[in-house]
Amino acid sequence: MAVPIRAALAGLCSGLLAALLTTAPAQAEQHDQAWTFSVAAHAPQARLALDDTTGRLSLSVARAGRTVIEPSPVGIVTEQADLSQDLRFLHREDRRIDERYRTKSGKRLERRVRMNETRLSFATAAGARLDLVVRASADGIAYRYVLPAGHGDVLGETSAFNLPSDASAWLGTYRADNEGQFARYTAESAPTGEYSDQALFATDGGYTLLAESDLTGGYSGARLAHDQGTGTYRVRLADARVRTDDSDGPLATPWRAMVTGDLATVTRSTFTDDLAPASKVTDPSWVRPGTVLWTWLAGGKEAGQSLAAQKAYVDYAAERNWPYEAVDAGWYFKADEWDTTDPDWQTNSWMPELVDHARAKGVGIIVWIHQRDLDTAEERARWLPTLERWGVKAVKIDFMDSEAQPMLRWYDSILAETAAHHLMVNFHGSTIPKGIQRTWPHVMTLEGVAGEEKRTNTAAHLTTLPFTRNVIGSMDFTPGAFQRVGLRPNSDAAEVGLAVAYESGLQMLAGTPESYDERPLARAYFDQIPAAWDDTRLLAGRPGEEAALARRSGDRWFLGGVYAGPARTAEVPLAIGPGRWLVETVQDGAGGLVRNRQVLRGGDTLGVEVVANGGFAGIACPWRPGVISCHR
Structure with missing residues (x-):
């Protein structure tokens, strides 16, 4: 029996040695x-x-x-x-x-x-x-x-x-x-x-x-x-x-x-x-993106304090079939004098009258409010149910100016409470999206950008935003401020193009009715653009130099291009799908905006004459005999 035992021991030792040799590299990896x-x-x-x-x-x-x-x-x-x-x-x-x-x-x-x-x-x-x-x-x-x-x-x-x-x-x-x-x-x-x-x-x-x-x-x-x-x-x-x-x-x-x-x-x-986490809003059917006539750069605080001025803006939005009008700072400047112990305290404001006037014309009202007036639970309980009762569609909340933990906890509260009161939200002076729009789909847009209000923006900055800030979510740049000649670095056609190049669930247009009427091609283009998109594609881009994007709604592609630097012929690959397309562009001409129409095939290059720091806007729709315009 001794030989078999010795053989077994030898075999066991050989097995242990082999195991050690094969496990050594794994131990080294660990x-x-x-x-x-x-x-x-x-x-x-x-x-x-x-x-x-x-x-x-x-x-x-x-x-x-x-x-x-x-x-x-x-x-x-x-x-x-x-x-x-x-x-x-x-x-x-x-x-x-x-x-x-x-x-x-x-x-x-x-x-x-x-x-x-x-x-x-x-x-x-x-x-x-x-x-x-x-x-x-x-x-x-x-x-x-x-x-x-x-x-x-x-x-x-x-x-x-x-x-x-x-x-x-x-x-x-x-x-x-x-x-x-x-x-x-x-x-x-x-x-x-x-x-x-x-x-x-x-x-x-x-x-x-x-x-x-x-x-x-x-x-x-x-x-x-x-x-x-x-x-x-x-x-x-x-x-x-x-x-x-x-x-x-x-x-x-x-x-x-x-x-x-x-x-x-x-x-x-x-x-x-x-x-980001899934939506916390069970039924978001009341959340509706859209174009907004924003009156701050158009009329300032004086317009915000005038019922007559706001009714006129509503009437203009209704004529254009723009779904919203935004009333900015000033409308509740006497709110501290209101007796909120009176069940009818809100009658001290003319806002219900404006909301009723707008509702009759198919226009929703958005109101600006300072964060300090929604800072506490008591203040939110005062304002949010009242705004909902009046019929206000959205709130533009301003001046958070912090990403410290206490303010972020305030965001947690206001997000849940505005959703409960069916109020869409536009945050200004704010954080940036960071996934918030998936979790809280009633957040339609956020500022968090050096936008149209700034007087020091550069054309290079404008062509960088589609690749930086706007990548992560809706951006309330507020395009369309044609009246700010000399205060913006771009051309009129580029200003039209921003409404597509920049995505925003509430696309706040910052011009005056007079500035739109003086530019009927821009006005007609704004009449067409939706604020929700089925798809987005980059057609051409170099951060700081050029950005040309296409966004689809149904069977139409809307085009927006912005450029920094000298005049040129912009070459834009029409990567929007096969077939023949009627392409209408709004460009800068010698005497103002001009329209150009051409039929191209998908994959062709769209050539657009661009002025210095200029751009263009466009619509592409499927072409067939008899189609002469993409406007509906």
């Missing part, structure tokens, strides 16, 4: 672990690495084998633990996301979401836990931190984005109202300072727009901090301490998103909406 994430071979790919010495995480992104984001730190610090280092890997979970949803506004109404999600769990030696959730789609990579209850307040993130130093960068200087202008730099040459967290970069891997999604009062808004001479952009929170409540359970931070692809992909992307 000390320097890495994970990759992608939804398809042609899609952007993220790589997360855990350093075997420091326990630090870094994330990089590539597309088509080329660098998009260089290895960048990932981590978060709470009052209980530093979760940016000394981490060890615990386990991994994967799932596939395949969703459909419908919006009320935006680049297209029907949405399809396909993403791969991976949840990686880590812990420190002391047992503090961190889950990192990564999502990958065809047009983006995003990650967020999930912390268990009891983690304490958040003191900051070590999150950052490392860009190649020579990457082109289009950055907007950070402001609390998000109204900084976008200018071009390289990643390393941008001056030391803080920038909007919607920042566009171009590398040999394509374009990448940094963004944020699913920001609520459970956290703090972010901006990008940069030191000149490096390509690093650090995430800096608006609050030095983000307050948390254990009763709320685990904390999921906002998504740090990277919208990635060629310029057409980035421009068309709905990635930040796709990352």
